[in-house]
Every structure is written in C-alpha cells, then in structure tokens.
Amino acid sequence: MSLKDLTKPWTAFNYGFLDESAKRELRRKMLKAIAIPGYQVPYASREVPMARGWGTGGLQVTLTLLKPDAVVKVIDQGADDSVNAVSIRKFFNRVGGSAETEDTSQATIIQSRHRVPEEKLRADQVLVLQVPNPEPLRPVQPDMSIAREMHGDADYGQLWLVLYEQLVKSGRIMQGTEYPSLVNGRYVITPSPIPRWDVKKLHQAEHLTFLSAGREKRIYAIPPFTNVEPLVFDDVPYRVEDHQDKTCYRTDVTGFFMNELPQEDGSSLYELSDSNFGIKHLKNSQGETLTIGETWYKNGRMD
Amino acid sequence: MQVTLTPTATDCRTNTAFEVMMWALSRPGSIGTLPGDGMLTAAECLLDNECTFHVQDDAPFQKALIQSGARCGPMSDVDYIFGDFNTSAKVQTLRTVRTGTLQYPDNSATLFVSAFFGSGTHLRLTGPGVADHITLAVDGVDPSFWSVRDDIIRYPLGFDVYLVDGDQVVGLPRSTKIEVL
Amino acid sequence: MAYVATRGGEHAIEQAERLFRSDLGKISAARVSEIKTSLPYLVDRVMGEASLYEPDLAALALAQAGGELSEAVLLLRAYRTTQPRIGYAKTIEQADLFTVRRISAAFKDIPGGQILGPTLDYSHRLLRVEVLTGEDYVPEPVIASETPAPAEQPSLTAWQKAQGLIADHATDDVAPENIPDLTREPLLFPAPRAHKLQSLARAETGGVLALGYSTMRGYGDIHPTVNELRLAEAPVRLRHPNGTVFNAGRVRVSQAEIITKSAKLELGFSATFGWNEVKVISAATLDRASAQDAPHAASTEEFVLYHTEPVESSGFCIHFKLPHYVTFQSSLDAIRRVKADNVENGKAPEPVNEKEPAL
Structure with a gap:
C-alpha cells in the first residue's frame, strides 16, 4: 500500500458537503432513531457552514438524505421565503444539486423550523424538524446525564407535576409550543417548538419525521404510523391554539394556524402561517388552478 | 465552492442504499430493493473505521468488510452481525449480542440475516411503521429465531434486524411485535 | 400580495452580506499573509478553538470574518469537518x-x-x-x-x-487510532x-x-x-x-x-x-x-x-435574532385564554407565571 492508495483526488468539498465518515455516522444514528421511536440518539454533529442554532441539526439530516433528484422545501416559522429558509435551501442546491420547491406536495424532503405544513404529508415524504432543545426534561432537570437516566426509567413524574402546577395556578396548561408528547408509549419527546396545532399531525402519520438538534447533538425520529400523544390529564383535554375560527385577511381561508398582525388601531389581522398554502389559495383566487392537497385540519378541526 | 457538485458512482450507490434501508426500517415488513448485492451494499453505506462487525463463516465477505476499516470481533461485542441463522444452534448464539443499556439502548447490535421472501414461516407484524398489521413469509431463517428474538428484546433494549434476500431487504426494528402464524 | 413583499428579504440578506464584505474590502494573499505574521497569537487562538492547525487557513478565516472571532472559528471548523482523515500521528511525550x-x-x-x-x-x-x-x-x-x-x-x-x-496513575495503552x-x-x-x-x-x-x-x-x-x-x-x-x-x-x-x-x-x-x-x-x-x-x-x-x-x-446566542413569531403566537394564545377564563369567572386577572420553554 502507498500513500496514494489512501487518498483520492483533491476536491474542495464532497457531494452533499459532509464527508463519508460523517454521512455514515448519521446514517447509523438515523436508523437507530427509527428503531427506537422518540429515543434521543447522541451523534457527533459535525460543524457545517452555518452557525449552531440556525438549523445545523436539520441540515445534517437533509444533507445525508440528499440526492440529485431530491426536491427540497425549507420553511422557517411556516414561511418558505423567510431569509434563513432561503439561505438553507440555496445551500442544498449548491452542495447537492437538488431541486428547490416551495410547494409542499412537490417536495421529497421538507426541512422546517417550528411548523408542520397544513397539507397532509405523504408516505414518500420526509419531514426534518430543526430542534433547539431536544430534552423535554430540561425544565425539571437541566443535568443531561440525570435526564437520560430518567428517560431510561421512563420516569416522567416531574414533568406531569409541572403540567399539574400550571393547571392549578392558571386553570390551564400553559405550555405553548414544544408540548411534551409520549411516543410509541415509551419516550416523552419535545416535538420541537411547533405549535400545539401541529403536534397532532405527527400522530399515526403516513410520513417519516426526523428531529435533529445540531448544537445539542441528539437525533430522534417518529416513524410512520406511530403513536404521538401529548401529555394530558384524562379530564382536561388537549387544546390546540384557538385559531379554528380565524380568517386569513388575504385569502379568506378559515380554520388553519395563523400569524397575528397587530394593527395601529389596536385590532389584529390574521394571515395563514403556512405561506405556500396561502400563496396557492391566493393564486387560485386569481384564476390559476393549483392543486391544494388534502389538509390535516378540516373546518378548523382534526379528529 | 462555485459549482454544483455532482455525486460519484459511490455517492449514488450508498445514498440510495441508505434510503432503501431507512424506508425498510420505517415500514417493517415492506420489501425494499438495494442497488446491488444486499449484504455488501448495506455494509458499504454504514460501516467504516468507527464500527465493529462479525461475519459468520464467510471469509471472503469478512475480508471485503475489513477493507471498510471496520474491525472484526466476536458476536457479543460488535455493532453489526452478518450471517445465516438457519439452524437452532446458530440462533442460540444470538443470546450474547449487545442489546444496549437503559441509558443508551442504541448501544446495541444490528443483524443482517440471510433469508428468502415469499414462502416459509408466516409472520404477522404490528408496531410503529405498520398501519394495523402486515404479514410476511420468510424462509431460510430457523423458526426458533422469532421466539429467541422475542426473549431477548426487552424494549427499548434489544437488537434490530434486516432480512436480506439477494438485493431485497426487509427491516425489523426492535419496536416491531412479531407473531408467528 | 404581501407574501411577495417578504421576498424582498432574499435581496436584503444578499445586500447585507455585501455590505459587511465591502466594509472589509478586497482580501488578498498579502492581507492574509500580513495577518499571519503580525497576529500570530490571534491565529493561534483561532486554530486552538477550531482544532485545526493551519496558520494560512486560520489567517484567511480571520480576514474573511474581519476579526470576528466566533465567525473565524466557525469558518475553520466548517472547513475542518470536510477534510478526510488519512492518518494518525504518533503519540509524543x-x-x-x-x-x-x-x-x-x-x-x-x-x-x-x-x-x-x-x-x-x-x-x-x-x-x-x-x-x-x-x-x-x-x-x-x-x-x-x-x-x-x-x-x-x-x-x-x-x-x-x-x-x-x-x-x-496507570495509563491505558491505547493505539492512536483508538483514542x-x-x-x-x-x-x-x-x-x-x-x-x-x-x-x-x-x-x-x-x-x-x-x-x-x-x-x-x-x-x-x-x-x-x-x-x-x-x-x-x-x-x-x-x-x-x-x-x-x-x-x-x-x-x-x-x-x-x-x-x-x-x-x-x-x-x-x-x-x-x-x-x-x-x-x-x-x-x-x-x-x-x-x-x-x-x-x-x-x-x-x-x-x-x-x-x-x-x-x-456563540451560535445559540446569535440564533435568538431569528424570528420566533410562531412560538410567540402559541404562548400568546395560552395567556389570552387564561385572561378570558378569569373574566368569565369574575376573577381579577392574575399574573401569569409560565415556565418559558427554551427555544
């Protein structure tokens, strides 16, 4: 063997940016994540050309899945045209030659920060959620080693206590986004800071979801047809945000998660948070005939 | 970094192989097709010098895997196990494989098991990835494999299995409940 | 169509980056070399934090980042992850x-x-x-x-x-590649x-x-x-x-x-x-x-x-500049609901003591 056998022709960067060793590690960990739904698999989490906290965990998963015929959609807070989403989408095109789309139904991979699209995802689609903090126990146990033992023992009593305290103090469970949820009856996860509106979309879904925290170096998954149950007390039902009756002022569409736009007169306007969903409605109202997929929520309800 | 990169033939093969394996494990019981010989292609997209493996009685295949930089070891210690489990004696050796710890259930083995699909033992699968249930006929695996698997798995502790028939592959994660019909 | 208006953002980020880079001006080999020779301790610090020893690249990272240290370290780390590992150096005493x-x-x-x-x-x-x-x-x-x-x-x-x-203390005799x-x-x-x-x-x-x-x-x-x-x-x-x-x-x-x-x-x-x-x-x-x-x-x-x-x-710190309006909307919903409950029950509004999730 010579040094030459150990090397290959110099290239500035690999296909898909990550080197082979990084990709293989991610593949191994992603498979483990699928095999143990909701369990946080530690991974090395390489540095990527974006700052930590800006979607580097999601980025690494998407890069591992990237193929030239992949079609990638990236959303931030529901919007495809948010500046960071644009920047991430361009990066995939640059290092993977993959096609970009804003249309949920066209995408093979959807990387998202804080939202799940309103149109139902299909069996051939992968949702990659960016996760800032993967540990649902962090509010009750900041020490990660102890939190890991608690997961090992399925010891979620303290988490229940927090929810109970909120009920007693405020009369309501006050958790906004990242509502702790039990996956496959075993692991409590944080579904990333998606609204409560979106958590239900992960339950017994057709698609595969990866949740990846780059900075915290943990990856977990929700395979298709897996139970995802928000932690609730039997006599206090899970409540999504009160958006079922809100109407988007641009599209006149009612019954989906909205952005609130405060007005100078003290009132608020609402617009659809899922920007591509909104645009399709808008274009159709102007005479185009875009297909709008089946939605999870119908008339503001999901049963 | 001005140009869009194009994947090499190896990039294409390993990326496709991984995608097939990802869907196979996400939908237990569904049959995926790998881009090439099942065992070798699967190994190529997963193994490198950070892994350990064990091959049962197949010296050329073992030699091929060593090329990946992965280290060979006894069945009880390794990350990946490749082989036939077509006798009850071989199945009994499974009792030593790593099943992880409660803190790190991922610190456990993955098995690649030679099999034939379409005839033989009928299995009924339920669990994550399966809508209601799915049935699968598997030959070439000793029937005791299923009860031993059931014995060993103490979810979330356990091991994950890929059944490999030529270029075809079926994933059976530890989360899948398997009933022999 | 105000959705289109937000697309101006794409133009804006590009121009914002140009503004940053034009303030720094042309980066030449001479500038990189000057940084390397005149600021060796800074170059050392960046190489240490990036865990990549290459003074030219570290000086280049400093030049590109205009001396913003966390950016320079990130540049070098991101480069480092793409490099293949072709050998392990011998342990030295x-x-x-x-x-x-x-x-x-x-x-x-x-x-x-x-x-x-x-x-x-x-x-x-x-x-x-x-x-x-x-x-x-x-x-x-x-x-x-x-x-x-x-x-x-x-x-x-x-x-x-x-x-x-x-x-x-006894030391483990571990081969370099197994450390x-x-x-x-x-x-x-x-x-x-x-x-x-x-x-x-x-x-x-x-x-x-x-x-x-x-x-x-x-x-x-x-x-x-x-x-x-x-x-x-x-x-x-x-x-x-x-x-x-x-x-x-x-x-x-x-x-x-x-x-x-x-x-x-x-x-x-x-x-x-x-x-x-x-x-x-x-x-x-x-x-x-x-x-x-x-x-x-x-x-x-x-x-x-x-x-x-x-x-x-540093990444987590600066990520708080990203929009968080979905999360905020969701919390707002919970707070309003409690207020509405209180009005309904004729109670004075209570201060809401919510455990904010770490976003």
Missing part, C-alpha cells in the same frame, strides 16, 4: 517537544532549568503612541545566550513522580478523559478563563500553582504505509500543569494548539476542579464542557 518557554512556579529552579522564552510577563504595558505619528517602533535585538537552553526538556512531573511527590475522538463522537458523561482534554483544548478562551477564574477566586477548593507551563513546537510524526516513521512538520502547542494541595498533591492538565497561556492555565485548573466534589458550576464537568464550546455557545 513532553520530552519530545521543541520547547521555547518552560517555567514552574512550584520550585525556584527545576531540572532542565527555567526558560523564560518569549513573554510580555515582565513588560511595562505602555502604548507606543509615537508609531501613530510616523515613528516606527523597532524592537531591540535579542542578545543570544552564551549557553543556549537545550531544545528538549524533561517533564517536571516525571521528576516529582520519581520522588514520590505525586501519585502515578476516543470528540470530533467524531458525541460528548457523553461521565466523559472519557480524552474527550475532556480535547473539549478543553478546543474550548473558547474567554469562557475557559471566566470559569477557571471563578474556581481560582474561591468557587471551589482549587489553589492552583503552576507546576509547569510550556510553549513549544511539537513534532508531528506519521507512519508511512511502508512502515517508516517520518516527521511531517511541527505545530505550536501550549501546555499547563497546575498543582493543588489538598490531602496530597494533585495535578490538572491542559494542552492546546498554538501559544495561549491564559487558556491552558485556566483549563488545567478546570480539569483539576472537575475531579473534586464541589457544589459549584465550574467544578461540574458537564457544565464546563458544554458552556465553553465556542461554536455552540
């Missing part, structure tokens, strides 16, 4: 180092001698303002010693161990010693100083004495596939041993790429502190290693 500075505060003199080497320790920190009015500052020439210090120096600890002053590698494995706790030292080696200098300083001031039971501090160049020895071991080059390294006395003398250790004395003294102190039972954050391995990670801490 302290006595193999080409030592240029070596001091001990524990003894007046030590076997091999105290070697001051390059330092500002005893300088008067006076700005040479005359330079600004056109008068060059030309450093005075160094007068060579009559008896040059030997380049290779024994380890002081080896002497202390031989005298029975310090307990000798746990933090850049390829996640940091888990309790951390293997290799991970801990690697993590400290690539930690953010300011962060390590802040936490190390807290233990030195009294949050913990560490009264550090610098047992040995070294600035050196370390040979990188590789094995050629044909079996010969050859020197591939030298890298600048710093290392510190601090010693603390409780029941017995105990050591803390740290080493990093580049010459960065503040960092290795602080990190060696933290290494020692983490071995003690103390109720302070800076004595906790997990706390120290997680929070001094330069790329993770």
